[in-house]
Structures are given as C-alpha cells and as structure tokens.
Amino acid sequence: MSIRGIEMHYYAVCKRKLWLFNRGIGFEQQNDRVAEGKVLHEYAYGKLDKELNIDDMAVVDAIDGDWVREVKISSKMEHADRLQMLYYLYLLRDRGVEKKGLLSYPKEKKTTEICLGFEETLEVRAALEGAQKVLNGELPAYGKLRYCSKCAYQDFCEAGEVGDEE
Template sequence: MAEKIGGLHIQYYAVCKRKLWLYSKQISFETEHERVIEGTLLHENSYKRKDKELMVDEYAKIDVLDSDYIQETKLSSKMQKVDELQLLYYLYLLKKRGIEKRGKIAYTKEKKVIEVTLDEEKETMIKKTIAEVYKIIDQEYAPKLKKLSYCKSCAYYDFCFSIEDGEEDAT
C-alpha cells in the first residue's frame, strides 16, 4: 500500500475498475477529453470567494472548505452515488486527522445541492472501498474489460476497445 490514493481513485473504483487501474499506472487520456475540460472549467470558475482546494497529504484535493462543510462541485447528478462515495472518502480522511465536517455536493447544471454525512456504516464502507482500490492498483495486469453503458463517453474508450476487441463482457 505504498501509493497514496486520491478522490479520483475512489471515483474510478465506483465507475470502472479498469479505468482505476489505468489511471493508477499514469496511463491518462483525460487531459484532452471534452467532459474533463468542462469539469475543470467549472471547478476553476465556481465559488471564487471561498477557500478552495484543500490538499490532504498532497494526494486528495477537496474543492471547497468552509467552517461547517467540505463541498464538491459537479456538473450533473448522473453519477450521484459515485460523487457521494468520493465525498465520503474526503470526510473520512479529514476525520482521521481529527477534523469533523459535513459534506455537500453542488450540481451546477441542476442547481441542486445534496448533503452527505459520514456515519459508522459509511465509514466501514469507505474502509472496504479503500482496501479494494489497493487490490486493484496492485494487480500486475488491468482488470478485464467490461462494456458498460457509459463507456462511449469515457476518455479511455478508444484505448480499451482497440486493445480488447472481441474480449468484452456485457454487464
């Protein structure tokens, strides 16, 4: 468990184990991907008056911090469960350092904000998730390709489907 994991590791774990593995090996196609660029612009232009980007041990970046909450800003709630998992991870990291906060996720396109709280059950789930992330990133080879409904919108789509042609599992 030498590698430190950040919020994207947790997010990718929930979205696609193969994407997580590729990202952990620094195989990245996302810097030029349209959705990533859109999210980066959103992040840079949102909440300018609040303290932004709290770094936790140089590997986890929290979007916004105020006296009561940490907040993540997302474009839409299409992946709300994934977003919640990422925010719970940040709440867990802070709790381990003696900082107890609540979390909010702001969905800008929908003008919707949801609150996220870390309780004992969710903390146990996060610990299990962290262990699973380490198992995946420590594997010698990438997990087998699984064709998912959102693959076509992924920055890794061409990479995965050009290499694994004919080896996909339907889910």
C-alpha cells in the first residue's frame, strides 16, 4: 500500500482523518479552509514552475531551482508540514533527484528550510510504517484535538460523540 503526500500530513495531524481520507471519505471540497489554501497556492509565487507530480504519490506545490516549495496557509501545523515536505524529498531522492525543501507561509511572511538527512530519513521511514499500521487497522477512536474546530471532518467525527460525555 502506498502513502500519498497528503496522507503523510494527515498522519502527523490526526490518525482518524488519515484513515477516513484513505477510504475515500472526504469532506475537503466543502471546506472553506481548503478553498482558501487553493487560492493561496494559485497566487503565491506565481512565476515558479507549479505542481510537480511524483508518480501519483505526491504533488509538490512548486519547484524553484534546487528547492521544492510547499505553500501553506498557516504554520500552526508546521510539524505536519515538515513531515510532508520530508516525505516529498524522500520520494524524490528515491528517484535520484536531490532537492532541499522550503515551507512557505506567505500570510505570515515566514519560510522554513527543510533538508533530508540521515535522521530525517529514519523519521520518514518510521512515519510510513506508522501510517501503514493505522491504515491496516480499525477506524481510530475520536479524540478532540486543538485543531478539530478548523477540520473538514469535525462534524463527522463529533456526530458519533453526542451524549458520550454525559
């Protein structure tokens, strides 16, 4: 089973979201935050080559010389953004292409450099193994996280929790 780039992000954010998304249960198309991200992607860094597809495993936002660039709305999930970028660099390296990564947060005027070294490679491999375990298992239990209120899956996840707190 192959893991897509967005699934690596979801693995770092919420195992339940990863499991649901992987099974085709998606709510992103109706989510305002996802729409905002698409608009930001279209207008940020307009002169760069856009969207490099890596064997249908990942779609990198932009290529800028030696750099792979991902454009994000906010750095609030920078740990997940970082893992996603490391995964992109891992996939590229596996195909003989050496790049460095830049996570760009235009609204915050912030850019973070990401490099895939030995430790980072081990981190990606461990995340891949963890994601496979999640995807091969049962639906992970719901647990309220600090970013649930902005998640496209919030209503779905919380619908089954009504009355469970009483």
